[in-house]
Amino acid sequence: MNPVKIGIAGLGTVGCGTVDVLIRNADEIARRAGRGIQVSRALVKNISKDRSCDLNGVELTTNPEDLLNDPEIEIIVELMGGDSGIALELVQGAIACGKHVVTANKALIAVNGNQLFAAAQKKGTMIAFESAVAGGIPIIKVIREGFSGNVIRRLAGIINGTGNFIMSEMRTKQRSFQDVLVEAQDLGYAEADPAFDVQGTDAAHKLTILASIAFGIPLQFSHVYTEGIDKIESEDVEHAKTLGFRIKHLGIAAQVTDGIELRVHPCLVPENRLLANVEGVMNAVLVDGDAVGPTLHYGAGAGAGPTASAVVADLVDVVRTLTTDPENRVPHLAFQANSLSDIPILPIDEVSSAYYLRLNAINRPGVLADVTRILGDLNISIEAIQQKGDGSPDEFLPIVILTQVTLEKNMNCALERLAQLETVNSDIVRIRLENLNWS
């Protein structure tokens, strides 16, 4: 089947990130969506500007009409930002001519969503906006579809990465707000005008959206109480720490007796809560439903890759709806049934892991040397080794070893040899060890 053609408006960090992901993962995306996705046109401010992404086959234009008037373009991806101006006109135009919309624009949705959704529903077009809240975390899908059986009681989230980075740095490095803000700008986290981040407007846009899908209320951005982190002083960060708290910038929405709370502000949180331990530019949202109970959803809240992940997920959702039977819209195993792969599952012998070992060995000179030699002969590096206890000579004492990563069959071989040592009890404990340093 021909690929679905899309037009992208905006080729900044997120726009180029989206083009990158669509090209890099084209095969996996088509296997999932049942059809390829091809960027055919892109709207930019400056055509001659150098860009990092591969724009081979993409027609650049400065005129929104070129995207709207192209009958082959079925989906417009709006990644320009702003709650008015070109972004708004483009989305309105897309709906008017029956094109579907994917947008990462939280301001646009929070401020104009009620009108846009009404227009889209009339026209039978889709507006998908997963990337507008919490970057790569599919929090909109989770609340809107995953928790549809619940009365959602409340949610609380760290939904502005820049603000969380600043609060983390202030606490862990005793730095001042101003000092960290300048670094965040240098690192490209904060906007040149950081007001949206540090005064809470960005978080308020996102909270508006989350509250509506959680509680079934219209978008009401103007009713969010919003306080930024720009008044937080180092002294209070320190006092909070002493008392066992961390100051986080939270968006909170809750159903209480008389109505709904909707507020963005700095907040002391007990240091042992999961949310208190979300550091740097990461985002996390706690959601509490009456059936599911408390849940946490954690991941990168911004950046090219994570935001592109959400944009492409929305694209796949739309393409699946366009292309496949309702009953098979989402394939059972995520990939179309005819495109499952036959990559082999490795037998455990061929798996690599680090290991914890516990040997009971006679407390006698030379025993440790025998043990380490056997591991060394098999090229197994030792990360740590401890002989426990201080028993009498010739008593059995535990030796605890942490190894570096090695092949399981290699470790099996080592264990066989170790068990043959006369000074070592043959019941050797072996537990695998995962650093999870990717998490």
Add this chain to the structure above:
Amino acid sequence: MNPVKIGIAGLGTVGCGTVDVLIRNADEIARRAGRGIQVSRALVKNISKDRSCDLNGVELTTNPEDLLNDPEIEIIVELMGGDSGIALELVQGAIACGKHVVTANKALIAVNGNQLFAAAQKKGTMIAFESAVAGGIPIIKVIREGFSGNVIRRLAGIINGTGNFIMSEMRTKQRSFQDVLVEAQDLGYAEADPAFDVQGTDAAHKLTILASIAFGIPLQFSHVYTEGIDKIESEDVEHAKTLGFRIKHLGIAAQVTDGIELRVHPCLVPENRLLANVEGVMNAVLVDGDAVGPTLHYGAGAGAGPTASAVVADLVDVVRTLTTDPENRVPHLAFQANSLSDIPILPIDEVSSAYYLRLNAINRPGVLADVTRILGDLNISIEAIQQKGDGSPDEFLPIVILTQVTLEKNMNCALERLAQLETVNSDIVRIRLENLNWS
């Protein structure tokens, strides 16, 4: 529109939990799904058994054919368990007569999923199985739809609550495996035959499903390397702790150069990782995609409410597909556009919160008494109060106060009065405090 009629097979903990949620949240569910959901028949082993849920209007039967032959029933919810026998026959029968299936049965899907999905696709019926993995966490939806733009590199999860409860208790209370297992059975966490939990079979069923939707491979339960926690000794839990690790029972799936790793086993994890801090019966799954990066999904992995949450979410997904236009299958704001509610957003004055206050006050007898009297007059309870530093008399020193929950307008009144004290500097710092004790 008439409600969608469903038949439930199995009225144990999860079955009754599902009936409860469908009744309790009927209004919210219908507002989301666009149509009510009504249980019209239930398959049970023993009709006369007392059950905790409201079965008004539900026809009980011991004969699966009564569900299959009822032309009004559009969806069969299979909550009996087991990878063969009645559960399998019922699901096969449902597909054969064109009914959709929602199931919480991980064994059934892991072992027979390939055949069942093929049959369902041929017939144009849906099989939804979110509740089969990690209870209330919508992890299948997250991976299958939320991360569809990613090449998923690996995932690691705590996906058996009983096993995690046992490992948590062994570590925090220095108890033996056998001792905790007996308690888990008493608490109803572990099955009477706990082999599926403690030998890792249950986790292997779930990992099979997660790996297939992550990597696009057929279900291959027989290829999962599986090791339980039943051999873990207290001694090793203690050694691991000393070395800065916790032992967790993990399911791990990873794409490596030569193939796919698929393994369930106990594992040392550094104690500062989020996954190491998932305690008791909670579940969590780490997923790493090439675009989104590391993400964590945390919630209750079992129990009536959380599992029912996932069962009902699947039901709503199916009902939305049956009922609404493809373009409006999932309403923009989760609830059908004509059923948004007008619950008011509370002004911040009407919001209740605990508070952190910092006052700069003259170091003089009677000042603390003035401050606490003002708070007391307004019925604001003090949780903690500290006068910092030991400066000379009449110097300004900070007083830090944590209050209990009070109404914001009450606190505003207190702050006004405090600022009028001659001994207190009028720049009073006020930061809200959330215990998040629901998370």
